[in-house]
Amino acid sequence: MQPLSRRNALLMGGVGVAATAVGAAGLAWTLTSQRAPVAGAALTHPAERSSAGGTLALELEAAPATLELGGRQATALGYNGTSPGPTLRLRAGDLLRIRLLNRLAEPTNLHLHGLHVSPQGNGDNVFVTVAPGGSFDYEYRLPADHPAGVYWYHPHHHGMVAGQVFGGLFGAIIVEDNEPVPAAMDRVLVVSDTDLDAAGNVRRVPQAERMAGREGGLVLVNGQSNPLISALPGQRERWRLVNACVSRYLLLQLAGQDLQLLGLDSGRFQPPEPVTEVLLAPGNRADLLVTAAAGGSVLRAAYYDRGSMPGMMGRGPAGRDTPDQSQGVALATLQVAGEPAAAPAGLPPRPAAADLRELPVAAHRRFLLAAGMGAGSMGGGGSGMMAFTINGREFDAARTDTRVAAGSVEEWTVVNTSPMDHPFHLHVWPMQLISANGAAPAVPTWQDVVNVPANGQVTVRIAFKDFAGRSAYHCHILDHEDLGMMGVIEVR
Ligand code: C2O
Numbered sequence: 222m223q224p225l226s227r228r229n230a231l232l233m234g235g236v237g238v239a240a241t242a243v244g245a246a247g248l249a250w251t252l253t254s255q256r257a258p259v260a261g262a263a264l265t266h267p268a269e270r271s272s273a274g275g276t277l278a279l280e281l282e283a284a285p286a287t288l289e290l291g292g293r294q295a296t297a298l299g300y301n302g303t304s305p306g307p308t309l310r311l312r313a314g315d316l317l318r319i320r321l322l323n324r325l326a327e328p329t330n331l332h333l334h335g336l337h338v339s340p341q342g343n344g345d346n347v348f349v350t351v352a353p354g355g356s357f358d359y360e361y362r363l364p365a366d367h368p369a370g371v372y373w374y375h376p377h378h379h380g381m382v383a384g385q386v387f388g389g390l391f392g393a394i395i396v397e398d399n400e401p402v403p404a405a406m407d408r409v410l411v412v413s414d415t416d417l418d419a420a421g422n423v424r425r426v427p428q429a430e431r432m433a434g435r436e437g438g439l440v441l442v443n444g445q446s447n448p449l450i451s452a453l454p455g456q457r458e459r460w461r462l463v464n465a466c467v468s469r470y471l472l473l474q475l476a477g478q479d480l481q482l483l484g485l486d487s488g489r490f491q492p493p494e495p496v497t498e499v500l501l502a503p504g505n506r507a508d509l510l511v512t513a514a515a516g517g518s519v520l521r522a523a524y525y526d527r528g529s530m531p532g533m534m535g536r537g538p539a540g541r542d543t544p545d546q547s548q549g550v551a552l553a554t555l556q557v558a559g560e561p562a563a564a565p566a567g568l569p570p571r572p573a574a575a576d577l578r579e580l581p582v583a584a585h586r587r588f589l590l591a592a593g594m595g596a597g598s599m600g601g602g603g604s605g606m607m608a609f610t611i612n613g614r615e616f617d618a619a620r621t622d623t624r625v626a627a628g629s630v631e632e633w634t635v636v637n638t639s640p641m642d643h644p645f646h647l648h649v650w651p652m653q654l655i656s657a658n659g660a661a662p663a664v665p666t667w668q669d670v671v672n673v674p675a676n677g678q679v680t681v682r683i684a685f686k687d688f689a690g691r692s693a694y695h696c697h698i699l700d701h702e703d704l705g706m707m708g709v710i711e712v713r
Pocket residue numbers: 332334375377504646648693695697
């Protein structure tokens with residue numbers, strides 16, 4: 222999850238010259254669907270709802286919707302009739318009130334991914350169930366020192382998360398900076414993937430693909446296929462990228478352009494880190510400054526090998542995942558033309574990131590992520606069903622797996638015994654990355670999703686401050702979460 226790891230650099234060296242990214246996306250599409258998406262329209266942004274006077278109150282209606290996805294009419298799911306749903310713009314200290322209305326045919330609920338808010342009661346409580354036809358009034362108070370950054374919301378009803386996100390239920394949340402970052406444009410780019418059949422319905426995904434972690438062949442930015450972004454030479458833009466894909470890793474590249482990473486998840490880089498690519502595991506977000514260079518470029522998700530189970534089907538329809546996707550996917554096209562823009566103003570100083578590395582650790586824990594032939598708790602003993610477990614157990618909402626003393630700092634080592642990557646996510650409390658496969662980051666790095674490589678391990682530290690209550694940690698390949706790779710934490 223380092224912005225540019227050696228592994229990624231090597232990996233990219235091996236990809237070589239692919240077909241043009243636009244062509245690659247078209248190829249991926251034609252192999253996975255009967256109707257090509259319409260690409261190249263100007264990028265649009267989701268509607269925005271901003272707090273005023275310290276409060277944002279809104280309704281979010283989760284419902285089937287007729288939407289335009291990739292330029293085609295689709296029957297999918299949306300919040301308030303759109304996918305992505307509205308972007309929520311908040312400030313530290315704000316009160317956020319959301320009435321969630323469930324107009325789906327199945328239960329749902331709402332999770333604010335990455336926000337440091339209480340998990341109790343009508344807060345960010347993933348144990349709430351909102352039945353079809355029902356509603357729930359959520360209320361969240363952001364702490365006065367809540368980190369600025371890019372967050373997102375999505376359903377979290379166990380067993381149905383992947384399907385509802387694949388259907389289109391997600392939206393971005395921005396927590397604004399106290400000192401604005403000068404940029405000509407502030408763009409929210411929510412990346413998702415799905416599949417539509419010839420009639421425009423979201424494809425149903427068979428069990429084998431869920432075990433691999435489904436990847437849709439239709440990769441979208443704000444619901445559009447390879448939209449066009451226009452900028453003046455020298456113009457600095459801020460791109461807030463959300464990986465809302467169920468399972469797809471995004472190894473983002475924008476060749477020839479000047480990229481500076483302001484932040485990843487709630488983490489900040491001070492000064493911003495110059496990068497040539499950024500890996501976003503499912504659930505991760507990047508806060509990126511793009512200074513446009515003449516000629517433009519294509520924002521690509523380059524091929525990333527997240528591994529697979531031996532003998533397992535591929536991730537896409539018909540079990541394919543290579544070679545077509547090895548060409549990468551064009552997410553958006555940046556076109557740079559016109560009179561050069563004035564040089565952008567300097568960046569305001571920002572506080573240095575917190576660092577837990579010198580603090581006393583109250584407890585060390587190990588979490589074992591495993592995917593293997595199950596003991597039958599999924600009802601499939603010997604039938605080829607795999608169990609997705611943490612410390613040998615599948616998720617049980619009634620059981621508390623991890624009890625933590627409020628106010629303590631803990632060190633967690635997450636070990637992956639399977640030959641595929643698992644992105645490990647903890648709700649409410651962000652994680653400081655201490656090491657990944659033995660390599661320590663050079664600067665304090667805070668994330669809420671850390672990728673645990675195949676047959677690898679990651680160590681993080683967590684300060685359990687501000688909030689008590691029960692919440693969850695899980696693999697953010699949402700199919701794996703639904704299949705059981707999730708545990709319950711209680712802080713008190
Ligand atoms: Cu983005 Cu528990 O989730």
